[in-house]
Structure formats: structure tokens, C-alpha cells
Amino acid sequence: MTVIVLSGPIGAGKSSLTSILAKYLGTKPFYESVDDNPVLPLFYADPKKYAFLLQVFFLNTRFRSIKDALTDDNNVLDRSIYEDALFFQMNADIGRATTEEVDTYYELLNNMMNELKHMPKKNPDLLVHINVSYDTMLKRIQKRGRPYEQLSYDATLEDYYKRLLRYYKPWYENYDYSPKMEINGDELDFMTDEHAREVVLEQIVAKLKEMGKLPESWDKSTKIEIDA
Numbered sequence: 001m002t003v004i005v006l007s008g009p010i011g012a013g014k015s016s017l018t019s020i021l022a023k024y025l026g027t028k029p030f031y032e033s034v035d036d037n038p039v040l041p042l043f044y045a046d047p048k049k050y051a052f053l054l055q056v057f058f059l060n061t062r063f064r065s066i067k068d069a070l071t072d073d074n075n076v077l078d079r080s081i082y083e084d085a086l087f088f089q090m091n092a093d094i095g096r097a098t099t100e101e102v103d104t105y106y107e108l109l110n111n112m113m114n115e116l117k118h119m120p121k122k123n124p125d126l127l128v129h130i131n132v133s134y135d136t137m138l139k140r141i142q143k144r145g146r147p148y149e150q151l152s153y154d155a156t157l158e159d160y161y162k163r164l165l166r167y168y169k170p171w172y173e174n175y176d177y178s179p180k181m182e183i184n185g186d187e188l189d190f191m192t193d194e195h196a197r198e199v200v201l202e203q204i205v206a207k208l209k210e211m212g213k214l215p216e217s218w219d220k221s222t223k224i225e226i227d228a
């Protein structure tokens with residue numbers, strides 16, 4: 001049927017919506033490596049030292065999921081590979097990578113993207129971007145509670161998160177690897193409000209129908225259970 005990728009800043013709700021969407025459409029979810037990621041806590045403790053290593057770690061694990069997802073044509077991924085460069089560029093811009101690391105990273109990314117061109121499906125069918133304000137992003141980060149992402153752990157994260165939101169805006173506007181759509185993550189509390197969840201799912205289904213990826217007659221009569 002279709003490969004959908006989610007995008008959006010930290011805590012926007014990508015993993016949550018991936019799980020909801022995969023259950024709803026009866027497809028397979030793929031998650032970014034976070035709780036089993038040994039480099040992530042090191043990065044938050046010493047970003048300058050570990051920015052490059054973290055980036056290579058994410059690129060490696062993301063590449064593996066993409067290869068699986070793009071060969072089996074029926075999946076939802078909780079973050080796009082196209083956002084990896086956004087993260088690294090931002091970290092490089094604030095002095096967390098040397099010129100050599102930046103050059104090496106882009107060369108590696110380029111090589112990997114070229115490999116993807118040989119896959120049966122080269123790009124996702126649809127990018128679903130979750131838009132959130134700084135306040136929402138922070139609330140969700142607090143709700144999820146990873147210690148090293150809290151402002152109480154490192155006050156400079158406020159600037160890091162605000163900067164990230166500024167990088168996302170042009171990134172989404174310029175994204176053109178597939179059709180795309182935006183979800184209002186501030187207004188649509190799809191984790192606790194059943195109506196909001198239906199609105200989001202209807203928006204995505206409508207887009208898939210418009211693209212011819214779902215038949216017009218497609219309907220999901222059974223309500224889904226959410227493990228929040």
C-alpha cells in the first residue's frame with residue numbers, strides 16, 4: 001500500500017502518531033532508536049564531544065529501518081532521514097562539529113542516499129509533519145520525562161529547542177521528496193482526546209485517498225485502542 005514518514009521537532013508526537021497510524025491502517029511501525037541508544041545520553045551530557053558520533057549512530061540505525069521499510073511496501077516510520085541533516089547542520093552551526101566532521105558526515109549521508117535510489121521504492125509516499133509551538137514541545141518533553149532532555153538538566157536546551165523550531169520551518173517548506181501534509185500538534189491532542197485523534201486520522205486518510213493510495217470507499221469502522 002504505502003510508506004508514510006512522520007516528521008517534526010523533539011516531542012512533537014511522531015512516535016505516538018506512528019503507533020496510532022500503523023494500528024489504524026494495519027501497517028508496520030518503525031521507531032527511531034532512543035531508549036536503546038547508548039550515545040544519546042552522552043550527547044546531552046557533552047554535545048560538543050558527541051554530536052558527530054550521535055549523528056553517525058542515528059544515520060546507521062535509520063538507514064537500516066529505511067531499507068526494511070522501503071522493500072516491504074507497507075509501513076510507517078517515526079522520523080525521516082531528511083531531518084538528519086537538519087539536526088547535524090544546526091549542531092555544526094553552533095560549533096559542535098569540526099569542518100572535517102561536517103564534510104565526512106555529508107559525504108556519508110550522500111553515499112547512503114544514493115544507495116536508497118536502488119531500492120524498489122526510492123522515497124516515502126507521504127510525509128506527515130507535526131507542527132508544534134515551543135510551549136507544546138516543552139510540555140511534551142516534560143510529560144515524556146527523559147531526564148537529559150529537561151531544561152532542569154541543562155538550561156541551554158531552551159535555546160537549542162527554540163533554534164530547532166526555527167530550522168524546521170524552512171526545512172518543511174522546502175521538502176519535496178514526496179507529497180506532504182501538516183498536522184496541528186498544538187490543537188490536536190490525539191493522545192487523550194478521541195475526537196482529535198479521529199480528526200487527525202481523517203486528515204491523513206483524506207490525503208491518501210486524494211493521492212490514490214487508498215480507495216475512496218476505504219473506511220475503518222472499528223475504533224482503535226491507544227496505549228498512551
Ligand SMILES: Nc1ncnc2c1ncn2[C@@H]1O[C@H](COP(=O)(O)OP(=O)(O)OP(=O)(O)O)[C@@H](O)[C@H]1O
Pocket residue numbers: 008009010011012013014015016017032034078140141143144185188189190191192228
Ligand atoms: N498530540 C498530542 N497530544 C498530547 N500529548 C501528546 C501528543 N503527541 C504526543 N504526546 C505526548 O508527548 C510525549 C512525546 O511524544 P512522542 O514520544 O510521540 O514524541 P516524538 O515526536 O516521537 O519525540 P522524539 O522526537 O523525541 O522522538 C509523549 O509523552 C506523548 O504521550
Ligand SMILES: Nc1nc(=O)c2ncn([C@H]3C[C@H](O)[C@@H](CO)O3)c2[nH]1
Pocket residue numbers: 010032034040043051054055058083084087088091149
Ligand atoms: N543531535 C541529534 N541529531 C539527530 O539526528 C537526532 N535525531 C534525534 N535526535 C534526538 C532528539 C531527541 O532527544 C531524541 C529522540 O528523537 O533524539 C537527534 N539528535
